Amino acid sequence: MAQRSRAQTADHIRHLLETEGEAIHEHASASNERRGATYAATDDIEALRTEARAIKEDAIDRLPDLIETVREAVEANGGTVYVADDAADANAYVADVVETRTEENGVAGETDTPSVVKSKSMTTEEIDLNDALAAEGIDITETDLGEWVLQVADDTPSHIVGPAMHISRAEIADLFNERFDPDEPFETAEELTQFARDHLGERITEADVGITGANFVVADSGTIALVTNEGNARKCAVTPDTHVAVAGVEKLIPTLSDLEPFVDIIAKSATGQPISQYVTMLSPPTDSPTLDFDSPEEPITGGDGAETTDGTGDPDRDFHLVLLDNGRMDMREDDQLRETLYCIRCGACSNSCANFQSVGGHGFGGETYSGGIATGWEAGVHGQDSAAEFNDLCTGCTNCVDACPVKIDIPWINTVVRDRVNRSSEPESYDFLVDGLTPDAEEGGLDPGKRFFGNIGTVAKAASATAPVSNWLADAGPVRSALERTLGIDRRRDLPTFQRESLVDWFEKRGGVAASSRRTDQAAARGSGADLDREVVCYPDVYTNYVDVDRGKAAVRTLEALGVPVRVPDLPESGRAALSQGMIATADEQASELYAAVAEDLDAGRDVVVIEPSDLAAMHREYERLLPEASFERLRENSYEICEYVYGLLENGADPSALSTGDGAEPIAYHSHCQQRTLDLEAPTVAVLEQCGYAPATSDAECCGMAGSFGYKREYYELSTDVGERLQTQVEDADTVVASGTSCGDQLETLLERDVPHPIELLAPGGRRP
Amino acid sequence: MTVDTVGRFERALEGLEVGLERVSAADAGERIERTIDEPAVGAPLPFEGVSLPEGVTTEPTAGELEAARTGVTPVGFAVAEYGTVAIESTPDGAEPISLYPDRHVAVVAESDVVPDLSAGFERLAEGFDAGRDSVVFATGRSATADMGNLVHGVHGPGDVDVIVLEDR
Ligand code: SF4
Numbered sequence A: 001m002a003q004r005s006r007a008q009t010a011d012h013i014r015h016l017l018e019t020e021g022e023a024i025h026e027h028a029s030a031s032n033e034r035r036g037a038t039y040a041a042t043d044d045i046e047a048l049r050t051e052a053r054a055i056k057e058d059a060i061d062r063l064p065d066l067i068e069t070v071r072e073a074v075e076a077n078g079g080t081v082y083v084a085d086d087a088a089d090a091n092a093y094v095a096d097v098v099e100t101r102t103e104e105n106g107v108a109g110e111t112d113t114p115s116v117v118k119s120k121s122m123t124t125e126e127i128d129l130n131d132a133l134a135a136e137g138i139d140i141t142e143t144d145l146g147e148w149v150l151q152v153a154d155d156t157p158s159h160i161v162g163p164a165m166h167i168s169r170a171e172i173a174d175l176f177n178e179r180f181d182p183d184e185p186f187e188t189a190e191e192l193t194q195f196a197r198d199h200l201g202e203r204i205t206e207a208d209v210g211i212t213g214a215n216f217v218v219a220d221s222g223t224i225a226l227v228t229n230e231g232n233a234r235k236c237a238v239t240p241d242t243h244v245a246v247a248g249v250e251k252l253i254p255t256l257s258d259l260e261p262f263v264d265i266i267a268k269s270a271t272g273q274p275i276s277q278y279v280t281m282l283s284p285p286t287d288s289p290t291l292d293f294d295s296p297e298e299p300i301t302g303g304d305g306a307e308t309t310d311g312t313g314d315p316d317r318d319f320h321l322v323l324l325d326n327g328r329m330d331m332r333e334d335d336q337l338r339e340t341l342y343c344i345r346c347g348a349c350s351n352s353c354a355n356f357q358s359v360g361g362h363g364f365g366g367e368t369y370s371g372g373i374a375t376g377w378e379a380g381v382h383g384q385d386s387a388a389e390f391n392d393l394c395t396g397c398t399n400c401v402d403a404c405p406v407k408i409d410i411p412w413i414n415t416v417v418r419d420r421v422n423r424s425s426e427p428e429s430y431d432f433l434v435d436g437l438t439p440d441a442e443e444g445g446l447d448p449g450k451r452f453f454g455n456i457g458t459v460a461k462a463a464s465a466t467a468p469v470s471n472w473l474a475d476a477g478p479v480r481s482a483l484e485r486t487l488g489i490d491r492r493r494d495l496p497t498f499q500r501e502s503l504v505d506w507f508e509k510r511g512g513v514a515a516s517s518r519r520t521d522q523a524a525a526r527g528s529g530a531d532l533d534r535e536v537v538c539y540p541d542v543y544t545n546y547v548d549v550d551r552g553k554a555a556v557r558t559l560e561a562l563g564v565p566v567r568v569p570d571l572p573e574s575g576r577a578a579l580s581q582g583m584i585a586t587a588d589e590q591a592s593e594l595y596a597a598v599a600e601d602l603d604a605g606r607d608v609v610v611i612e613p614s615d616l617a618a619m620h621r622e623y624e625r626l627l628p629e630a631s632f633e634r635l636r637e638n639s640y641e642i643c644e645y646v647y648g649l650l651e652n653g654a655d656p657s658a659l660s661t662g663d664g665a666e667p668i669a670y671h672s673h674c675q676q677r678t679l680d681l682e683a684p685t686v687a688v689l690e691q692c693g694y695a696p697a698t699s700d701a702e703c704c705g706m707a708g709s710f711g712y713k714r715e716y717y718e719l720s721t722d723v724g725e726r727l728q729t730q731v732e733d734a735d736t737v738v739a740s741g742t743s744c745g746d747q748l749e750t751l752l753e754r755d756v757p758h759p760i761e762l763l764a765p766g767g768r769r770p
Numbered sequence B: 001m002t003v004d005t006v007g008r009f010e011r012a013l014e015g016l017e018v019g020l021e022r023v024s025a026a027d028a029g030e031r032i033e034r035t036i037d038e039p040a041v042g043a044p045l046p047f048e049g050v051s052l053p054e055g056v057t058t059e060p061t062a063g064e065l066e067a068a069r070t071g072v073t074p075v076g077f078a079v080a081e082y083g084t085v086a087i088e089s090t091p092d093g094a095e096p097i098s099l100y101p102d103r104h105v106a107v108v109a110e111s112d113v114v115p116d117l118s119a120g121f122e123r124l125a126e127g128f129d130a131g132r133d134s135v136v137f138a139t140g141r142s143a144t145a146d147m148g149n150l151v152h153g154v155h156g157p158g159d160v161d162v163i164v165l166e167d168r
Helices: A006-019 A021-041 A045-061 A063-077 A087-104 A122-126 A129-135 A145-153 A169-180 A189-206 A232-238 A256-270 A328-333 A338-342 A354-359 A374-381 A384-391 A399-403 A410-424 A432-437 A448-454 A456-465 A469-475 A477-487 A503-509 A512-526 A542-546 A549-561 A576-580 A584-603 A613-626 A629-637 A642-651 A674-678 A682-691 A714-731 A742-752 A759-763 B002-015 B025-035 B062-067 B094-099 B117-129
Strands: A080-084 A115-118 A139-142 A209-212 A216-218 A223-228 A242-248 A278-282 A318-324 A536-539 A607-610 A639-641 A666-671 A694-698 A737-739 B019-023 B040-042 B056-058 B070-074 B077-079 B084-088 B103-109 B135-139 B159-165
Touching: A006 A021, A006 A354, A006 A714, A021 A256, A021 A354, A045 A063, A045 A256, A045 A338, A063 A080, A063 A318, A080 A087, A087 A129, A087 A209, A087 A242, A087 A318, A115 A129, A115 A189, A115 A232, A122 A129, A122 A242, A129 A139, A139 A145, A145 A169, A145 A189, A169 A189, A189 A232, A209 A232, A216 A256, A223 A232, A223 A256, A232 A242, A232 A278, A232 B094, A256 B117, A328 A338, A328 A374, A338 A374, A354 A714, A374 A384, A374 A410, A384 A410, A399 A410, A399 A674, A410 A584, A410 A613, A448 A456, A448 A477, A448 A576, A456 A469, A456 A542, A469 A477, A503 A512, A503 A542, A503 A549, A512 A549, A536 A549, A542 A549, A549 A642, A549 A759, A576 A584, A576 A613, A584 A607, A584 A613, A584 A629, A607 A613, A607 A642, A613 A629, A613 A639, A613 A674, A629 A639, A639 A642, A642 A682, A642 A759, A666 A682, A666 A714, A682 A694, A682 A759, A714 A742, A737 A742, A737 A759, B002 B019, B002 B159, B019 B025, B025 B103, B025 B159, B070 B094, B077 B103, B077 B117, B084 B094, B084 B103, B084 B117, B094 B103, B094 B135, B117 B135
Parallel strands: A080 A318, A115 A139, A115 A209, A209 A242, A242 A318, A536 A607, A607 A639, A666 A694, A666 A737, B019 B159, B040 B056, B040 B070, B070 B103, B103 B159
Antiparallel strands: A216 A223, A223 A278, A278 B135, B077 B084, B084 B135
C-alpha cells in the first residue's frame, strides 16, 4: 500500500480545510440539522428504520433469487437484464447498447457522435462509465446540476448526495464564466441554474440514449425507483427511446410494498425533506410516447406507441437494466462487510460526521465513495487499499449510527477494515520500545503509533509507576520529538499527566470495601441514602485509574453519600483503546478477561458503574460482537454510566442534598460525549444536574474532535482543532463547563485554557477537592 | 373525513408553495383556463363532464411540447400527507406533459385524494395490478441547491397548481 507520510497527510488535510472546508461544513451541517429535526418530528421513525433494515436484510439474503425474479419481470415487460461481473464488463455492455441503438436509429453517421445523457449515479462513478464511453467516442453529459458542475470542473464527487457540495456558488460562477463566456457574467444561483437548465435541456432533447442509476429496483415488477429533486432522471429516462439503468445488485428489493418505507425515509435521512420532489417508479419500457425533437412537427402521441395496451410499453422504446456485481456478491458472503449492502446511499452518515463536516469526501473517500460508510464500499468494490488510506478519519464516535436509516454499524465496519489493514501491513521498522510495552494479541507489522495507543493501559501503568519522572520526561523536548517521530503524537498536544497513586491504590489505602461500607452506613443513618440494597463495582478505566483519578474519587464519594457501598478492584482494560486502533483480537481477549473478572460480582448481584462513556459503549455495543450472547446481555443489563446510576439512586429516594448542589439556577455548560449520546445517556446527566440545582445548557456540536487517541495524532492536529473550535464556541461563555468524556475534557481544556471537570466532580459531596 | 383529507392536502401544498383550488366539475374548464399560461399542452382529462379548455393542445408535437409554458394533466391520485400527486406514464403523454413546461396544472378528483403514504401505496399497488406500473410521485416543484442556493424549476416545473374536483 502506498502510504502517505504523516506530513503529507497533514498537508492534504490542511489544504482541504482551507479550500473545501467552509462550503462542506455549511451544507453538510445544514442537512444534518434538517435530518435531525425531521427524524424527531416523525412519530414512527424508529419503526420505519427497523422495517427498512429488515427488508434489506431479507433482500440481501435472497439476492440470487431476486436477480432471477427481476430478470423474468423485466423481460416480460419487454426489456433486458444484464448482470455485469465487474466494471469492464458493465462498461462494455453499455457502450454496445449505445452504439447499436444509435446505428439502428440512423443518427450516428461519420460526423455524428452518439450522445448520452445521464442522471446522477454513484454506481456509474464506481465503474468510471463516463471515461469508458468517451473512449468509445460517445458524448456523455451529466444532467444533475451538481454532477455537471463536476464534469465542467473535471473534479470528483465529494458527497454521495451533493456531489459538488465542496464548491461554493462563487466558485461555480467563476468556473462557468470562464468556460462559457456569457454576455453578462453569471452571479446568482438563479442565473447559473437557468443557464444549466437551458444548456442541459438541449443535450437531453438531442440525446440518443438516457442513462440513470436506480435507488431501488423492485424485483417482482421490474420497477426502477429514482429519487430526485430536479427532475432530470425523469427526463433522461423517458425522453430518448433507449433507457439504460445501471444499479448495483444490492438495490434489489422483493416487492412494491417493500418500497414504501424507503420512499418514506430516504429524503428524510438525506436532506431532511419529508419526501423528495420526484419519486419516479418506472417499469420500463413505459407507455409514455418517445419524444423525437428532431421531428418537431410530429405529434408525440402519433407513433406506433399510441394506445399501447399489451402491457409491454411503447414498442419504440428499448430498456436495459444492468445489474452490477463488482465485488458485491463477495461482500454478501463476508459476515463483517455484508451490512454495507443495506446502505441506501443517503449520505446521512457523512452529514452527521464532525470530521466529514470539516474536510468532506475528498478527505475521507477512497476512489469513489466518501464518508463513514465509504470504507465498507471501497473495501468491497475497489479493495482494501482504497479503503485504507483514510478510514483513519473515523474516530468511532457513533454519531452516524443514529443517523443511518438502515441502522448500519458503520464504526464497526471501520474497525474491521482497520484490523484487516493492520494485518496486511508488512512487518517493518519494528520499534523495540513500543514492543516492550505492548503485550497485545496482534501480529507483527502493526504501525507503532497504533500499537502504542492500542495498548495505552500498559503504557499508563508503567508511566504511573514512574510518575512524576515519566511526566517530566514526556514533556522534555527530545522526548516529544521522539514521540512525534515514532508514534506520531503531535508535540503541540498536552500529554496526560500520570498520577503516582492510581485510583485502585487510593481506594485500598483508605480502607477498601470495609471502609466504603462504613461510610455508606453513616450516610444511611443521616437518611440520605436510596431505598435500594445495592452494591457497586466502580470500573477503573485506564484514564480514571492513572490520569484523571479525581473523577474516580468523586464517583466513589458520590455513591457512598447516596447510600451505596463501592469496590474498586484492579480490572482489565475494556478493549476500547485496542478497538479504536482496529486491534480486534486484542480487544476480544480483553473483553473476555474483563467479563471473567467481574463475573463473580455480577453473580453476587453487584452493579458495574462506568465513568468513561467510551468504555461503557464498548460493553454495551461492541461486546455484542466479542462475547457470547448470554455474557454480553448479562454485562450490559448490569452496567451503568455513573450519572445514569446516580439518577436512578435519586429516583429511588436518595437525597440530593447529600451532594454539592447549585443554587437552583446556576448556569453551566455540559458537553456529553458522542457514544454516550448514541446510548441515550445524555438525558440522565442533565436530569441529575437539574435535580442538584444547576441549569445545564447542552452542546449540540457533533464531536469534540479528540475522540480517543485521534486528536493526538500529528496528521490530524489541525482537523481535530477545527472540529473542537465548533464545540468551543458553544460552551465558552459559560463560567463552568463540564464534560463526560476524557478526550472531550482534554480537548476543551486545551481550547478554553481552563479546567473542565467531569459532572461527577461537580456533584461529589464537598465539591471538587483533591 | 374526505373534507379533512383535502384540507390536509391543501396545507401540505401550501408549505410547498403550490396552489390548490377546489371546483365542481362544471366549473373546472373555466378555472383551468384561468390558471394556465399559454401556450399550453395537455393530456385528456378522464373525468365525465370535464374537458380541457380550448387553448390547451392535446396530442402535442415535440415542438409544441418544448414551446409550451403550461402542461395540464390528470393525476391518478394524490397523497394528502405530503402534498404528492401521482402522475402515470400513459400513451397520451401525461408524464412528459407534466414535466417539460414550466407550469404543471394537475387535476385530481376529490375522491382520489388519500390521507397518507400507506394509502397511496395501496392505490399504487392497485394500479400496478391493472397494468399501470409506471408512476411518478411528484411533490411540489422541481428544485436544486447545487448552484449554491435553493432554486426552483430546474429540469422540471417551477410552478405547480392543483385543481381538486369536489364532486368527483
Ligand atoms: S450507511 Fe446509512 S447513513 Fe450512510 S449513506 Fe448508507 S444508508 Fe445512508
